Amino acid sequence: xxxxxxxxxxxxxxxxxxxxxxxxxxxxxxxxxxxxxxxxxxxxxxxxxxxxxxxxxxxxxxxxxxxxxxxxxxxxxxxxxxxxxxxxxxxxxxxxxxxxxxxxxxxxxxxxxxxxxxxxxxxxxxxxxxxxxxxxxxxxxxxxxxxxxxxxxxxxxxxxxxxxxxxxxxxxxxxxxxxxxxxxxxxxxxxxx
Amino acid sequence: xxxxxxxxxxxxxxxxxxxxxxxxxxxxxxxxxxxxxxxxxxxxxxxxxxxxxxxxxxxxxxxxxxxxxxxxxxxxxxxxxxxxxxxxxxxxxxxxxxxxxxxxxxxxxxxxxxxxxxxxxxxxxxxxxxxxxxxxxxxxxxxxxxxxxxxxxxxxxxxxxxxxxxxxxxxxxxxxxxxxxxxxxxxxxxxxxxxxxxxxx
Numbered sequence: 001x002x003x004x005x006x007x008x009x010x011x012x013x014x015x016x017x018x019x020x021x022x023x024x025x026x027x028x029x030x031x032x033x034x035x036x037x038x039x040x041x042x043x044x045x046x047x048x049x050x051x052x053x054x055x056x057x058x059x060x061x062x063x064x065x066x067x068x069x070x071x072x073x074x075x076x077x078x079x080x081x082x083x084x085x086x087x088x089x090x091x092x093x094x095x096x097x098x099x100x101x102x103x104x105x106x107x108x109x110x111x112x113x114x115x116x117x118x119x120x121x122x123x124x125x126x127x128x129x130x131x132x133x134x135x136x137x138x139x140x141x142x143x144x145x146x147x148x149x150x151x152x153x154x155x156x157x158x159x160x161x162x163x164x165x166x167x168x169x170x171x172x173x174x175x176x177x178x179x180x181x182x183x184x185x186x187x188x189x190x191x192x193x
Numbered sequence: 194x195x196x197x198x199x200x201x202x203x204x205x206x207x208x209x210x211x212x213x214x215x216x217x218x219x220x221x222x223x224x225x226x227x228x229x230x231x232x233x234x235x236x237x238x239x240x241x242x243x244x245x246x247x248x249x250x251x252x253x254x255x256x257x258x259x260x261x262x263x264x265x266x267x268x269x270x271x272x273x274x275x276x277x278x279x280x281x282x283x284x285x286x287x288x289x290x291x292x293x294x295x296x297x298x299x300x301x302x303x304x305x306x307x308x309x310x311x312x313x314x315x316x317x318x319x320x321x322x323x324x325x326x327x328x329x330x331x332x333x334x335x336x337x338x339x340x341x342x343x344x345x346x347x348x349x350x351x352x353x354x355x356x357x358x359x360x361x362x363x364x365x366x367x368x369x370x371x372x373x374x375x376x377x378x379x380x381x382x383x384x385x386x387x388x389x390x391x392x393x394x
Contacts, residue, residue, distance in 0.1 A: 004343050004368075011387045012370060021393070025261055029254055037253070038246025051253050058257045062264065070387045073231050080238040088206045122242040130243060144207040145240045151202045152209065163198075170201035170233075177236040 003027060010075035011068075018065035025062055032076060033058075035119065036083040042146050043087040044094075053090055057083040084145070091148035129179035137172030140165060200226055204233035312362070312371045312392050320365040324373060327356035327389060337376045339384055343368040352380045368393065 005013060005027045016024035036057060040050035060082050068078055130138055143149045143157070151169070155162045196219040202208050203216050220226055311323040322338055330336050330353075338350040340362055350371070351360040362371060372391035374384045 007341060007344065008370060009387060012372060012391045015391055016393060022258060022261055026258055029257060033249055033254060034246045035241055037249035038244045039241040041247070042244040051250065054249065054253060055257050055260065059260055059264070062261045070389070073235060077235045077238040080241040081234060084241065085206055119242065123245065126239050126243040141205065141240065144205040145237060149207065150209045151207045154207065166198050166202060169205060169207065173201050173204065173233045173236050176239070177232060180236065180239055
């Protein structure tokens with residue numbers, strides 16, 4: 001597949017999408033669609049609902065690209081936050097799915113063979129950082145982020161005071177940030193294709 | 194309820210609607226929370242990469258692009274509305290050369306225009322870049338302009354420190370992107386930061 005915009009930064013692509021450049025949206029999808037779908041599927045565990053969430057999120061990107069402010073954060077953060085929020089909204093509407101055991105969710109069967117090397121690296125890096133967290137912090141982050149539980153639901157489920165839950169989420173995320181290193185140092189713009 | 198405490202939960206989308214609304218109101222007035230939220234949101238988004246991701250169905254890509262195309266007719270890009278006025282201003286500024294095209298890009302925050310870049314394409318593929326509203330470059334840093342041909346490497350096209358300036362870009366091929374980044378004083382061989390403005394010719 002020809003990717004004429006493969007050399008552009010994510011942020012430049014969002015700026016082009018704001019000018020209704022459809023090819024920029026296509027390139028953003030080619031970079032983050034798989035991650036977005038994997039995330040939505042992990043949260044929703046229903047391929048049809050996951051597709052809907054990803055489609056809603058990418059159309060939101062298309063409609064609101066002109067409001068993206070590069071100085072405030074990375075485009076990938078903005079994109080994945082939109083995907084996450086839509087998936088969580090859906091899972092909260094579909095309350096019945098919650099009764100299943102979230103933490104023992106099977107890994108979806110992925111065709112890892114053709115997985116992009118960069119995506120594999122990202123996945124291993126984040127999985128390793130999660131593994132190194134204390135169990136209680138990892139559990140709070142996973143139930144919130146992948147389970148779509150609110151902090152009050154987390155407190156109830158784990159039988160802990162709300163303050164303890166807040167503190168686990170904050171300490172867990174802060175520790176993750178350290179473990180992942182300074183993301184600002186990451187080269188997201190490459191001049192080669 | 195101490196609203197500062199809700200930053201991590203907000204970054205994880207772990208607040209109910211009422212709590213999220215209260216936190217967003219607080220956020221408008223609290224610089225510390227905005228900074229902390231930006232950091233924690235970036236880390237939370239990294240969690241998206243952890244699940245092993247199967248390929249999404251091919252039809253999903255098509256469905257998204259079809260829907261985007263269908264919506265495009267309803268979108269009025271801000272930049273095109275300014276085209277006429279801008280062209281007149283720029284044409285006057287560069288009356289000495291024959292202008293064959295103008296590209297405008299701008300960045301916005303809450304509807305307020307922060308900076309704009311105007312690329313004036315002259316005859317023979319030569320172009321100039323007019324930048325305004327960037328503010329002076331931070332101490333020890335410089336602005337650097339880039340010409341990035343479609344499918345090619347970014348070419349350094351000039352350094353400047355004033356936030357409002359005009360520089361010659363040299364040859365700019367069709368469908369190239371012109372961008373401005375902040376680099377350490379002396380400039381870089383390839384862009385190392387997110388572009389502040391970029392425009393495609």
